Amino acid sequence: MTEAPLLPRNEDGIETAIGVLRQRFGERLHTGASVREQHGHTTTWIENQLPDAVVFPQSTDEVADVVRICAAHKVPVIAFGTGTSLEGHVNAPGGGISVDLSQMGKVLAVHAQDLDCVVQPGVTRADLNTHLRDQGLFFPIDPGANASLGGMAATRASGTNAVRYGTMKDNVLALEAVMADGRVIRTAQRARKSSAGYDLTRLLIGSEGTLGIITEITLRLQGIPEAISSARCSFPSVDAACRAVMMTIQYGVPVARIELLDEQSVRAANAYSKLSLPETPLLLLEFHGSEASVLEQAETFRTIADEFGGTGFAATTSTEERNQLWQARHDMYWATLQLRPGARGISTDVCVPISRLAECVTAAQDKAAELGLMAPIVGHVGDGNFHSLVLVDMDSETETANARQFVSWLNDLAISMDGTCTGEHGIGQGKRPYLVKELGAATDYMAAIKQALDPDNILNPGKILPG
Amino acid sequence: MTEAPLLPRNEDGIETAIGVLRQRFGERLHTGASVREQHGHTTTWIENQLPDAVVFPQSTDEVADVVRICAAHKVPVIAFGTGTSLEGHVNAPGGGISVDLSQMGKVLAVHAQDLDCVVQPGVTRADLNTHLRDQGLFFPIDPGANASLGGMAATRASGTNAVRYGTMKDNVLALEAVMADGRVIRTAQRARKSSAGYDLTRLLIGSEGTLGIITEITLRLQGIPEAISSARCSFPSVDAACRAVMMTIQYGVPVARIELLDEQSVRAANAYSKLSLPETPLLLLEFHGSEASVLEQAETFRTIADEFGGTGFAATTSTEERNQLWQARHDMYWATLQLRPGARGISTDVCVPISRLAECVTAAQDKAAELGLMAPIVGHVGDGNFHSLVLVDMDSETETANARQFVSWLNDLAISMDGTCTGEHGIGQGKRPYLVKELGAATDYMAAIKQALDPDNILNPGKILPG
Numbered sequence: 001m002t003e004a005p006l007l008p009r010n011e012d013g014i015e016t017a018i019g020v021l022r023q024r025f026g027e028r029l030h031t032g033a034s035v036r037e038q039h040g041h042t043t044t045w046i047e048n049q050l051p052d053a054v055v056f057p058q059s060t061d062e063v064a065d066v067v068r069i070c071a072a073h074k075v076p077v078i079a080f081g082t083g084t085s086l087e088g089h090v091n092a093p094g095g096g097i098s099v100d101l102s103q104m105g106k107v108l109a110v111h112a113q114d115l116d117c118v119v120q121p122g123v124t125r126a127d128l129n130t131h132l133r134d135q136g137l138f139f140p141i142d143p144g145a146n147a148s149l150g151g152m153a154a155t156r157a158s159g160t161n162a163v164r165y166g167t168m169k170d171n172v173l174a175l176e177a178v179m180a181d182g183r184v185i186r187t188a189q190r191a192r193k194s195s196a197g198y199d200l201t202r203l204l205i206g207s208e209g210t211l212g213i214i215t216e217i218t219l220r221l222q223g224i225p226e227a228i229s230s231a232r233c234s235f236p237s238v239d240a241a242c243r244a245v246m247m248t249i250q251y252g253v254p255v256a257r258i259e260l261l262d263e264q265s266v267r268a269a270n271a272y273s274k275l276s277l278p279e280t281p282l283l284l285l286e287f288h289g290s291e292a293s294v295l296e297q298a299e300t301f302r303t304i305a306d307e308f309g310g311t312g313f314a315a316t317t318s319t320e321e322r323n324q325l326w327q328a329r330h331d332m333y334w335a336t337l338q339l340r341p342g343a344r345g346i347s348t349d350v351c352v353p354i355s356r357l358a359e360c361v362t363a364a365q366d367k368a369a370e371l372g373l374m375a376p377i378v379g380h381v382g383d384g385n386f387h388s389l390v391l392v393d394m395d396s397e398t399e400t401a402n403a404r405q406f407v408s409w410l411n412d413l414a415i416s417m418d419g420t421c422t423g424e425h426g427i428g429q430g431k432r433p434y435l436v437k438e439l440g441a442a443t444d445y446m447a448a449i450k451q452a453l454d455p456d457n458i459l460n461p462g463k464i465l466p467g
Numbered sequence: 468m469t470e471a472p473l474l475p476r477n478e479d480g481i482e483t484a485i486g487v488l489r490q491r492f493g494e495r496l497h498t499g500a501s502v503r504e505q506h507g508h509t510t511t512w513i514e515n516q517l518p519d520a521v522v523f524p525q526s527t528d529e530v531a532d533v534v535r536i537c538a539a540h541k542v543p544v545i546a547f548g549t550g551t552s553l554e555g556h557v558n559a560p561g562g563g564i565s566v567d568l569s570q571m572g573k574v575l576a577v578h579a580q581d582l583d584c585v586v587q588p589g590v591t592r593a594d595l596n597t598h599l600r601d602q603g604l605f606f607p608i609d610p611g612a613n614a615s616l617g618g619m620a621a622t623r624a625s626g627t628n629a630v631r632y633g634t635m636k637d638n639v640l641a642l643e644a645v646m647a648d649g650r651v652i653r654t655a656q657r658a659r660k661s662s663a664g665y666d667l668t669r670l671l672i673g674s675e676g677t678l679g680i681i682t683e684i685t686l687r688l689q690g691i692p693e694a695i696s697s698a699r700c701s702f703p704s705v706d707a708a709c710r711a712v713m714m715t716i717q718y719g720v721p722v723a724r725i726e727l728l729d730e731q732s733v734r735a736a737n738a739y740s741k742l743s744l745p746e747t748p749l750l751l752l753e754f755h756g757s758e759a760s761v762l763e764q765a766e767t768f769r770t771i772a773d774e775f776g777g778t779g780f781a782a783t784t785s786t787e788e789r790n791q792l793w794q795a796r797h798d799m800y801w802a803t804l805q806l807r808p809g810a811r812g813i814s815t816d817v818c819v820p821i822s823r824l825a826e827c828v829t830a831a832q833d834k835a836a837e838l839g840l841m842a843p844i845v846g847h848v849g850d851g852n853f854h855s856l857v858l859v860d861m862d863s864e865t866e867t868a869n870a871r872q873f874v875s876w877l878n879d880l881a882i883s884m885d886g887t888c889t890g891e892h893g894i895g896q897g898k899r900p901y902l903v904k905e906l907g908a909a910t911d912y913m914a915a916i917k918q919a920l921d922p923d924n925i926l927n928p929g930k931i932l933p934g
Contacts, residue, residue, distance in 0.1 A: 111820065111822065112717075113713060113717065113820075113821065113822035114820040114821055114822045115716070115717065116820070155662060156662040156666075157662075158660055158662075162660060166637070167660050167662075169666065169669070170633070170637060179912060183908055183911075184908070185906075185907070185908045185909040185912060186906065186907070186909060187906070187909055188887070188906070189882070189885050189886055189887050189905060190820045190885040190886070191818040191819055191820060191850075191851055191852075191881075191885070191886045191887040191890065192818065192820075192821070192850040192851055192852075193625055193629060193634050193818055193850050193852065193887075193890050193891065194818060194887035194889065194890060195622060195623040195624075195625075195634075195673050195887075195889050195890065195891050195892065195893045195894070196887050196888055196889050196893075196894060196898070196901075196902055196905055196906065197673070197894055197902050197906060197909075197910065197913050197931055197932075198670060198673065198674055198678075198913045198916060198917075198931070199623075199636065199666075199669045199670060199672065199673055200909055200912060200913065202636070202666045202669030202670070203665060203666060203669070203670055203916075205666065206662050206664070206665065206666055207665055211665075222719070223717065223718065223719040225719070226719075246580060249582065250579075250580065250582065250690065251690065252689070252690040252692070252693075289760075290760075290763060292759055292760075292763060293756075293757075293759075293760055293763070296757060296759060296760070351658040351659065351660055351661060352658055353578065353580075353581040353583070353657045353658060353659075354580065354581055354659070355578065355580035355581050383658075383659040383660050384658055384659055385658075385659075385660065414658075415656065418656045418657040418658070419656055419657070419658040420655070420656050420658040420660075420661035420662075420663050421663055422661065422662050422663050423658065423660050423661060423662065424660065424662050425662065426662045426663075427662070427663060427664055431663070434663075435663055435664050438656060438663055439652075439653065439654070439655070439663065439664060440652070440653070441650055441651070441652045442652040442653060442654055442664075442667055443664065444650075445646060445652060445667060445920060446664050446665045446667065448919045448920060449665060449670075449916055449919055449920070450665075451919065452915045452916055452918065452919035453912060453915060453916070464664055464665070465664075
């Protein structure tokens, strides 16, 4: 485990707030150790820091009540979606109250004519898409995990489809949020665009629960494409695969997904998902459009792939084959862990300008080898975003030290390439030192905004900003 | 003219600051009345409020010097691009220093492989596209006026191409800005996406110079499409045209532009641009893609138009014909003014969910008729955004009162339809009362952010926020 810094605890305040919350929420307030543990960080090597209690509100008014009670006693309030974040976002370094939004799980409205919908924060991505299917609509952002849409908004999530459809910042029209003083605001109306005042929608997206708690989300939707096809193609090297990606993007092919698996990841996928892919770097693609357009896109890609030594190109419009391929992609986390049973997987996330992608991925592979680490790479490479999943024997001090060095080195490398220390995982606790390296003085103004909107620092303290 | 509220003047501070600035900038500081007038508001019926001096910096450091000098003496600083804003954005209600960024007009870098570029704020949209043409790239945002990219970022501009390519918020990767204390920040690196901290990029976009002065912009670029075709189609009513738009969007046709001209606007275009279009509501479209794709898009649209009584459908891939059509669209402001020589044109701007568009446009036409106003409508209707250009005889008190009533009524109507009082023109001075009607308590948090980042309220005071 990696220790996460602690914050001073306001013991009296916490005790009082829990008393008041118990009166207000009765059995929807939990203080048992196992519930509290589940609401701390559980996914990576960052240690679990338990909240003192977990409350399950069922409405915006109830969230506002929680915040007002905690504000009155200066007690931390930590919004909780599904707990799939990777950088300690939901930890409680100073204790406090976890606000589990899973009981706010209603799709409140679908405006099919406007291609938008309004959901509560606990609705998950998969739930929403099931709900929308009959109307020929879908919500494109897919971070892999079946995360809640509130959590996805709060962390500016993206994933495989972002190359075509953008990230959460591009797909949220408006938010309702409870602010640190317990007041409820709406950040925008339902118009497709607006130039009315400061963009509080985008300010809250990616703020990781530190500026407000999102209680309602108005999302842009897409029509389910007339045709979807997928393709795969193997490459002689990561460099060749990345160059093919670069040209595909430059050529303006509107790929919906373009994912890289390096050779180790392909090996993991073969073993776990019972596939027989050639164990060299692989690109997986998906094309959305009309019947004619998806054929044309696949053909353009195949021509590009040929130039870079691509082999085994195979495209399909079969839903079954496509699902098999993407299921394998989504299972990569578990597949990779199986490469080294007993090891812990430490996922790190960087994003660089696409012209630097080949160089960055290759350097990461070389560095891992140099440090004796097994660190397979998968990436949303159309955006220049990739993850390295370092497989660490946590009992080996040398190995954990080397893994730490690798993560730090990779983040620094991405920043030095005019890239970012996090394409999509967010800052949480784990990436705070890199945020300052990346954005310098800008973080002072972030701190000023935090101070202005949450002067007592009760909303998810100890996240994003250093110190 | 419509009076704009004044702010108290800091006479001593202004005098001192001008003295210091004169020493620092010599002949690049202007205090003559005509230059000052050109740097107040000049485009609509909002009265011109002159700055006390205009300075022409040539570098970020020089902008920082201006801000530091003004900050030391608590003097307003108003960033100026090309002065084409419509709601009093560049007015100086408390006097102060206008910072004209036209001498910061360099394209600093084009990263063709990454489809991005870095520009100074004074580069205009047209300059940039000329610069990019040889590399097969273009920047898609087109607000009509040949605005500066700094101004476009500061006002969250959009225009005809936004239905396909989004607005400035979607096409800026990073900003450099001078903050109210004179420090320079970068809001992001050049990666395509990031979840690193608060989205200061989006916070500055649309902040109209009230939170910082933008000194460098990293923009996403697009490859020039393989094929571009345009089309026009006449409709029996505005309602029919809007319904065709709605279905085109729902059907997922990736139109690059879809513009409505109502019957009065078509009449104006015919007279001004020497066209002979049928004088009924008209849609103008543009399709971008491969040769096959633009044909397919046009054909899909034609089928939809048929359903709604569209006539005279004509598509063309001829550059000359296309340019003629879009030149006519861009000249609409001047063409409309010619409908009533001597009248002043008051452009107002709303945006509603597309399901309400037909109703909103029709109601606007009816209301104008009821008030005896000539108010032709043009719109970026794929986004639900339209403008009404009220032609007002400013010598008639009744007419100006009616125009005022119309503008107010239309903004209220759009807000009541879950729309916005401004799709793209911004708040400036003119729309401040509507911002509060639209977003209520959210504006308190905007004010808190303003107070935190600019405690002495020196950056473009009297804009966006009420009071």
